[in-house]
Amino acid sequence: MTLLVVENLAKSFGGVHAVQGVSFSLAAGELLALIGPNGAGKSTCFNMLNGQLRPDQGRVVLAGQEITGKPPRQVWRMGVGRTFQITATFASLPVIENVQLALLSHRRRILRFWKPLAAEDPAEALALLERVGMADQAQRPCGVLAYGDLKRVELAIALANAPRLLLMDEPTAGMAPAERVALMALTARIARESGIGVLFTEHDMDVVFTHADRIMVLERGRLLAEGAPEAVRADPRVREVYLGHEGTH
Amino acid sequence: MQLHGASNQEGRFSMIVTRRTALAAGLAVPAIAQAQNDPIRIGEINSYTAQPAFLVPYRNAWTLAVDTINAQGGINGRPLATIFRDDAGKPEDAVRHAGELINNERVALISGAFLSNIGLALGDFANQNKKLFVASEALTDALVWSRGNRYTFRLRCSTYMQAAMLVEEAAKLPAKRWAVVAPNYEYGQSAVRWFKEMLTRAKPDVQFVAEQFPALGRIDAGATVQALAAANPEAIFNVTFGADLTNFVRQGNTRGLFERRAVVSMLTGEPEYLEPLGDEAPEGWIVTGYPVEQINNPTHNAFRDAYRAKYRELPKLGSVVAYDTVLAIAAMLRKVPSLETEAMVEAMRGLKFNGVFGQGESEFRAADHQSTMGAYVGRTVVRGGKGTMADWRFADGRAYLPSEDAARAMRPAG
Amino acid sequence: MLGNLAVQALSGLASAASLFLVAAGLTVIFGVTRIVNFAHGSFYMLGAYLGWTLATNLPRGHVPFWGGVVLAAVIVGLVGVVVELLLLRRIYKAPELFQLLATFGVVLVVQDAALWIWGPQDLLGPRAPGLRGAVYIFDSRFPLYDLVLIGIGIAVFLLLWLLFQRTRFGILVRAATADREMVGALGVNQRLLFTGVFFLGSALAGLAGALQVPRESVNLQMDLAIIAEAFVVVVVGGLGSLPGAALAALLLGQMQAFGILVFPQITLVLVFLVMAAVLVVRPYGLLGRAPAGHAASLHIVEPPIAPLSPRGRLVAAVALGLAMLAPLVLADYALVVMTEICVAILFAATLHFIMGPGGMASFGHAAYFGIGAYGAALLVKHLAAPMELSLLAAPFAAGIAGLAFGWFCVRLSGVYAAMLTMAFAQIAWSTAFQWVAFTGGDNGILGVWPPAWAVPKPVQAWGALVLCLGGAFLLRRMIFAPFGAALRAQRDSVLRAEAIGIDTMRTRWFAFAIAAAFAGLAGGLFAFTKGSVFPTYMNISRSTDGLLMVLLGGVQTVTGPIIGAIAYTGLHEQLLRLTDLWRAVLGAIIIALVLFFPRGLAGLGAKQ
Incomplete structure (x- = not known):
């Protein structure tokens, strides 16, 4: 069952296109990771979903209800829980x-x-x-x-x-490696038990590739690639612009 | 500096003063008589710290008056003792002090109040608690008229009386176009209202072409002077005083506001306001005030000499007010058989006393409890680098009060 | 006509120049140290008195005169340094606003010191040599000195601008203003920077004061007269912004100069109306920027509040029991003081409600106390309403005012919000003070006496105990109830509170109105125990009294304000009767408490 549908989301700050034309969807009980180098637009994208930023264009639909541009309070009331990069x-x-x-x-x-x-x-x-x-x-x-x-x-x-949807911005940032795995395992278990969709951004590729059902790669505000972890890992474009540059993996 | 420090110490610790005066009095009478010679206690509440410029000379003269009376044997052998309380300029504190003075200090009566609102608060308190209150300085008309009551009496000539004295002079001027400037609070607004009303009655063809109401203590003098000048009046009625007056005069002098214009001004002839202006004191203003160094009669000379001997400076108007308040209270106390409030109130009604102006008898009118103490009206001049009054005359308060019947009608509380 | 308008504009410029000099010092000090320096007006007054002393004692002439002005400024700058070194340096780490308490102690001490040194009379200094006269502009005259003052204002602005753009010191000042942590990270000697800034700011205040000597008389009211306006300029311009201060001074100078032509009656209200309007439209002032991170917030990390321990409950119960028995044995005057203390407790508790759990500061809380008192008194005066009904109306009136004013205030943060509360309080006070026909002006409303059954002092004391302590108890319940938890939650993290569906703005708004309503009840009670109401019930000094009580007791506990109210009211009452130097003594005690008990009196108790 499709829980979240994002269509053609875009936002720019003073002429800088932080996010342009991002579309994706998320199913209940699915863990979707949003990754990308620093400045790729992950946080902007996140903040448009949770209501902190109003998108310039595009739509966000949660379980058939449009939540585009609604303030965080209301987004929460419609069933979106969230955690912050800095707690x-x-x-x-x-x-x-x-x-x-x-x-x-x-x-x-x-x-x-x-x-x-x-x-x-x-x-x-x-x-x-x-x-x-x-x-x-x-x-x-x-x-x-x-x-x-x-x-x-x-x-x-x-x-x-x-919640029906959890938005987690860097859920394991600042944690020890063992803790990271434990927390994401816990999240994954809860999501699957309760049928909650989880969208998270993450820097730790171990966490991403271990727990995500699907991965989206954002680069310069655009979706570069999307798919199962193995497919993304194998994608040469991703290897070049992301993994290649960062050299972490 | 020395002078000021010395004078302040007199009353800094009120308890000490009380004890010291009591002790001095105790020495003056035989030891056996002491039991029935307990001091008569007066509770004096004033804004000593909020208005020190006016109330230091006031308290000096008060102490002088009490000491003098006690040295002469007090009231039927009983000395006067004063318990001073600082209200810090807040009516609510004044009311609390009044309660404390009556309940704890067992004072016979309350006196004081420089500020109008404190006078009114204490007057209302006196009425509620059926205690005598002799207001010394507070100017507001409400104190004896609209809010007048059985237990409240006021010594000094009021806003209405001062305005009436000045209207008499203003009406003699040829000026038709008038401007007014007054601090924006009850005193300023009342003074302007009375002045306009009485002057229009005396000279129906006068016009008021500009009004400025700067905030009390915050005058924007340059802008105010300019705004008045822009209306090009023939004469100006001024009610500002203190720092506002000083700043107004300086800007007005520099900008030529007072040239070829008559100025009629409330209270400006009082040393309190004239002295700080030094050689920049305005010349030729028609004012109410107190030409302290020029008055020459035995009563006033004696007062002036005694004050100068003790405090090494000339008395100010506040000193006169304080001294006369003590004299009036003493005169009343000499008439009463006991310190019972109702007896004292009856004695105050129509009480006659001789103030230190030396201009004969004044009276607390039975109808409105306002004393007929007068003021001096004259013109300001600068002599020897200091402002003073010239061509002055004594205006007896009696002549500038509405009739007793009219006054009674203004007192809803009777 | 043209001449008049031109000269009016120039008059406005001259006022603007002196306002700018004072405000510049205040804004620089705030920008770097984040201290709301109430003593700035005292430095201005000291500058004027020193300027007067130098001008009257030095020989006449250009060099001695201007040398005296500069010397006065330098001396005041050094006084500022002494205050910084001996007092403020020790409490930079204390909760913010606590330094405000310290500077208020300085204000009190300086007032008595000035009275002691220079005496009570207004002092009029000599005019500046060669600048006695006026210049003609069209057909109107304008004082030469005022022209020079405008020039000095511009020159100081340019010099400061150069200082901040071209020198290392200036660049550090700007960096510290933008982000305080960054300067520490750069390895700058922060202590030296703070001391330097204090010297500069205080010297500017001293300079402004000394430059007033040829224009105005020097008097003991100068400190408090200037400080409110200086704050208005700084806030309208944007805290920490020098060009902002200049722009705001210009704006206010012209508003005053031309405002009195159009509305001669509302002089006092005008500046505060302007400030309120600017803050509503631009929450960080004309040229101010939203501060980075926590800079705007008055609280950093609050400790949790705990319910009373069993022992604490016992102490509270015993104290309450004794208080209830007291009216049986105490004399009338002691009961009057007790009643006042009860009123003070409720007033302090309401201020604490928005400051502690709410995380908002208010410099104008007396407004609601006063509106409650006036609400009750006006009902008595105009409708001859009985006390019981009027007392009910008091919290109602104040609560409505709290809803109205609060709607604007809760939208701002930190010192800006505090200043907006002060603006509203000043507007309310000015209305009471100047609208004689309706409110009786400064003569107040008299005859607000209780009915016969409530006249005996024991009855009043019991009434005050029940209503005030009851009110304080209700507020306490609210703090621990879900609403209070939400209030504390939004103080801790607006982000998280919004993310769990709490409308943080509305929570603050309701809290503000609730606090206002209870403050109004305190005011109504006060009116009936005093028999009258006056504008002093809502002046700045009552607002600062409230702040002193809360900060003295400790803002971080619920019991703190109660202890603070008892201590402050009791101390004040005693000192006022004991000595004419009560201001100096009170100031010294406040400074000592700040130095030795930086967590407030309740913090002291908690440690032991």
Whole structure:
């Protein structure tokens, strides 16, 4: 089942074409990696999908509903969870309250003024934390967590609104190699169990080629190649402009 | 500098003053009589730190007056003691002090208030708590008229009276086209309203061609002077004072605003306002004020000499106000059998006292509780590098007040 | 006519020149150190007094006069250096805005020092030699000195511009203004840079003050009169932007010069209306840029707030119990003070609500206190409403004002938002002060006394305890409830909050209005305990009192503002009765607290 359809997306900043004519689609339960050298337009592309940037042209359709140009809040309400390249959590709140807040927001129960947030039913939040392996740190404030743990908290927050699509911008950046594999394995498992589509950007080619079902290569704002990992790996254009230059693989 | 420091120490620690005066008085009377010779305590609330230029000379004279009375045996043997409180220019603090003075310090009455709003706040407080309040300086008409009440009395001649004194002179001028400049708050607006109303009544053909209402303490003097000049009036009515006046005069002099124009100006003849102007004091303005060095009568000479001997400078108008307030309170206290408020209020109504201007008796009118203390009206001149008044005369407050019946009608609270 | 207009424009330029000199120093200091320096007006006043002393004591003549002006500027610059070295240097790492508390202490100390050194009288200095006269422009005269002042303004602007473009120091200043971390990364001696900037900024303030001597009298009100306008110029121009300050000074100078021709009655409001309008259209001022990263935010990483420990609960319960019993035994005056402290607690708690959990600063919180008080008083005055109804109206009026003003304020961030709150507060204050017909002007509204049953002081104290502590308790509940968590969440990360569907702007807006409504309740209560309302209920000094209470107690805990309110109100009440030097003593105490307890009084308790 096709979950996300992106058609002819384009954005330019003061005459610089950051993204031009990108089209692709994503199925439920599929892990799609978006890769490319620095400045290829990955972040711009991402930010147009999650609502932080308004595209100059093109459409983004999620499960039949158009979300083009909607603000992040509404995009989230339509079932898009996300994690950030540089983690963004609520540093002064305990881990569990980060998740509880997302759960309450999902149910539109934020405008409540009496009962403490901590006393809201913690079971569901704990279950989410359990899923990402953070239950034992539920009461620690996010401000003191290790970076890898923060990434997992973000994942738990992103899952709180039972999303249909996860957008993950460099989900493993800044993590130790072993942690990276563990986090992506976890993500992949959750995605397949719950039928969530995952679009992620990533620098670590190990992670990409191990976990992605499909890979898109972006170069200078255009889609250069798209396909299964083996096909992309074998694509001479990709080897030349991407792997060749970077020389990482 | 020395002078100022010395004078300030007198009242810096109010408790010490109280104790010291009490002690001095205690020495003057036989030890046996002390029990019934407890000091009569007056709670004096003023904006000492917010308005030091006016209230340092005020407090000096207050202390002088109290010391003098006590040295003469006090009131029927009881000395006066003053408990000073600084309201920092905030009515809410003044009201709190009043409560403290009455409840904790057991003062017989409250006095003070340089600022109009503090006068009104204390007046309303006095009415609510049925305590006597003798306002010394506050100028607003509301204090004795629209917001007047049984427990509030005011010494100094009011905005209305000062305006009336000046209108009398303004009406004699040939000028028809007038401009006004006043600080934009109640005092400025009231002064302008009275002046326009009374002058129009006296001379129906006058025209007011420009009005400037700079913010209090923030005059943009150059622009204000230019705006007035642009209207090309024949005469100007000024209500600004203090720093605003100084800046207005400097710009006006440089830009020739006052040349070939009559200027009529509230309070400008008072040493408080004239002195800072030095040799740049305007010449020929018709003003209300206080020609302190020129007044020559035994009462005033004695006051001036005593003040100068103690503080090594001439008294200012604030000093007169303070001294007269103490004299009036003392006169009232001499008439009452006890310090019971209602008795003191009755004694204040129609109370006659002789102020240090030396111009005969003044009276707190029974109808509106306004004293008839007058002011001097004259022209400003510069002599020996200093501004002063010339061709002055004493204007008795009695002549510039509405009749007692008319005044009573203006007091909804009776 | 033409002459008049030309001269009016020149008058505006002369005002602009002096405004620019003050604002330039303020903006440079802010740009590099991020300190909101309330003491800048005090440096200006010191410059004027020193200029007066030098001008009256040095022999007459061009060289002594202008030499005196420069000397005054240098001395003030050195005073600035001393303040930086002894005080501010030690607290750069404290939470932002905390330095504001320190500079406010300096303001208080300088006020009393100036009174002590120069006495209470206004001082009029001599005119500049050779510049007594005026020049003719068409048929109007314009003071020669003002012409020279315009020239000096332009010259200083050009010199500063050269300094910032051509020297290493200037380039570092610009780099630090754009990105503070970068300078540290470049290995620049940051301490030397900060001290240098403080010298330059303070000297400019001193220069501006000394240059006023031939124009205006020197007096003790100069510091606070100039500081608000200087802030307006800096904010309208864009914080840290020198050309912005110049442009804003020009704009405001001309607005004032021509504004009084058209609207002679609204002089006071005009500048703040301009500031509000500019900030609404351009949130970072005319030439300001959105600061990089965290620069605009007043908070960096907030520690979590914790509910009271069992021991804390016990202490709170015992304190509350004692407070409830107090009216049975205390004398009337002690009850009056207690009532005031209760009002202060609620006021501080509302300010803390938006500053701590909300992460927004307000320099104009007194507006809502005052609007509550006026709302209640106007009902009593015009409709003869009973106290119970009027008290209900107070939070309502303030809440509506909070919704209206807040709608604009929450769109901005950091100091810009704080300055917009100040603009609205000044507009509200000016309205109360100058609209005599409706509000009674500075004479206020009298006769706002409670009905007979509420006259006894114990009743008032109980009422204040129940309503104020009840209000503070409600705010506390909100902080821990989902709404408060969302508020803290958006402070921690707007990005994440929006990404989980929280409307951050709306959350801040509601918080602002809620805080305003409770502040209005405090104001309404205050009105009935005092029997009257006055514009002083919403002036800048009440806003800064609130800031002092919150910062003194510690913005990072929920208990902090309560402790701060008790300490500050109690201290103020005692000092005011004990000594005429209460400002100096209060200032010194504030400075000492800032130096020794940079996390506030509550932080002190938490450590032990």
